[in-house]
Amino acid sequence: xxxxxxxxxxxxxxxxxxxxxxxxxxxxxxxxxxxxxxxxxxxxxxxxxxxxxxxxxxxxxxxxxxxxxxxxxxxxxxxxxxxxxxxxxxxxxxxxxxxxxxxxxxxxxxxxxxxxxxxxxxxxxxxxxxxxxxxxxxxxxxxxxxxxxxxxxxxxxxxxxxxxxxxxxxxxxxxxxxxxxxxxxxxxxxxxxxxxxxxxxxxxxxxxxxxxxxxxxxxxxxxxxxxxxxxxxxxxxxxxxxxxxxxxxxxxxxxxxxxxxxxxxxxxxxxxxxxxxxxxxxxxxxxxxxxxxxxxxxxxxxxxxxxxxxxxxxxxxxxxxxxxxxxxxxxxxxxxxxxxxxxxxxxxxxxxxxxxxxxxxxxxxxxxxxxxxxxxxxxxxxxxxxxxxxxxxxxxxxxxxxxxxxxxxx
Numbered sequence: 001x002x003x004x005x006x007x008x009x010x011x012x013x014x015x016x017x018x019x020x021x022x023x024x025x026x027x028x029x030x031x032x033x034x035x036x037x038x039x040x041x042x043x044x045x046x047x048x049x050x051x052x053x054x055x056x057x058x059x060x061x062x063x064x065x066x067x068x069x070x071x072x073x074x075x076x077x078x079x080x081x082x083x084x085x086x087x088x089x090x091x092x093x094x095x096x097x098x099x100x101x102x103x104x105x106x107x108x109x110x111x112x113x114x115x116x117x118x119x120x121x122x123x124x125x126x127x128x129x130x131x132x133x134x135x136x137x138x139x140x141x142x143x144x145x146x147x148x149x150x151x152x153x154x155x156x157x158x159x160x161x162x163x164x165x166x167x168x169x170x171x172x173x174x175x176x177x178x179x180x181x182x183x184x185x186x187x188x189x190x191x192x193x194x195x196x197x198x199x200x201x202x203x204x205x206x207x208x209x210x211x212x213x214x215x216x217x218x219x220x221x222x223x224x225x226x227x228x229x230x231x232x233x234x235x236x237x238x239x240x241x242x243x244x245x246x247x248x249x250x251x252x253x254x255x256x257x258x259x260x261x262x263x264x265x266x267x268x269x270x271x272x273x274x275x276x277x278x279x280x281x282x283x284x285x286x287x288x289x290x291x292x293x294x295x296x297x298x299x300x301x302x303x304x305x306x307x308x309x310x311x312x313x314x315x316x317x318x319x320x321x322x323x324x325x326x327x328x329x330x331x332x333x334x335x336x337x338x339x340x341x342x343x344x345x346x347x348x349x350x351x352x353x354x355x356x357x358x359x360x361x362x363x364x365x366x367x368x369x370x371x372x373x374x375x376x377x378x379x380x381x382x383x384x385x386x387x388x389x390x391x392x393x394x395x396x397x398x399x400x401x402x403x404x405x406x407x408x409x410x
Contacts, residue, residue: 023331024065028321030055030096030128031089033082033105036074039212039239040101042266046307047100047131048072050314053301058318064325068318077101077212079108086112090125095333098317100131100150101238102211103181107134110143117145117410126333128317133261134181135401138358142405145333147340147359149313149320151285151399153185153235156261159365159399160233160283161193163392164201170257172204174229176220178240179208186235186261204229212239217247224248229256237262242271249275257281263370263388264288264310269381272370277386280370286312286349287368287388288379294348298379308381316347316361320354334410352396358405365399367392 035044055068073085082105117124129148177183204227263282301309328339342356368388373380
């Protein structure tokens, strides 16, 4: 964190030397468009609180001297509702929008902003994507106005299968995913990567189920049991992961590893509890016990809300924006977008870079394992007494995947 502070201070001094910080005192409105109703409401509510909390923290000391204001709008996890929410956000003066739950709503934002920004020069809006991970969003559907701060589905699968390659006891894999773009991509990339890295591994099941609609996963668990799988790979999140793991524990499926993308999302740690110790893993850009400033913020968040700050790339969003405001001496989305392109900076998980070709953040990834909390890893989500402990860290180049983006710049 010392390096972060030095970088920020140095940037601020440079700006002051140029007679800048023209944006000091400005209010920057960021509209958050994600679910606050339906089965995924718990995740959305947590993430809105996370944005509001981190906005307050950054308001105390950000080097650009701006004040962040978060406008929360329920998009009901629907692309159509997202388009309406985006119009409302723009009407309320937001020049930055953020969203993360579901790649369908993400694509709706990209399409709408391409049209809006072309028709309204001087009123452009930038989309800061913190969790929608369909690789197409920075490939065939890439947009100059879209920046992704999470690692996409293919990047996470690249890291996960690199780790799986060396775990000899993995022999039979069952894929279960939500039936929308992200889940379909998890299945696709798992099969392709394992065929390349561990052709001896058998895929013994490949299920897709409706997103945020299944309330009882016991029929799926019965199929997993029957298949003889020793490992499940799933990109499920929210209620779809919590209920899947609950059903597995209820059925006594004790000898099967669950390799996940989102074991941190609301309700899932509680569903895992003691029964999942040693058998649930996660691939992610961070973990609960990162240390430094993000750890302090997570502890303050827990003290304030009795909830967990698990979507920590929101911190990266604020860090990137602050740095871009300082460097461009402006909060104008056009100038800020140009500055964000190719920008290298330090976040809580090390050196990161927004790749210029496609606006995909390049960052290191961790494989973590659900175990009893304590010692070096004391933070316990949802007061379970357990935590995710780091097993392996992959440098950014390991998980980096090529892009087919042909960026159309304004």
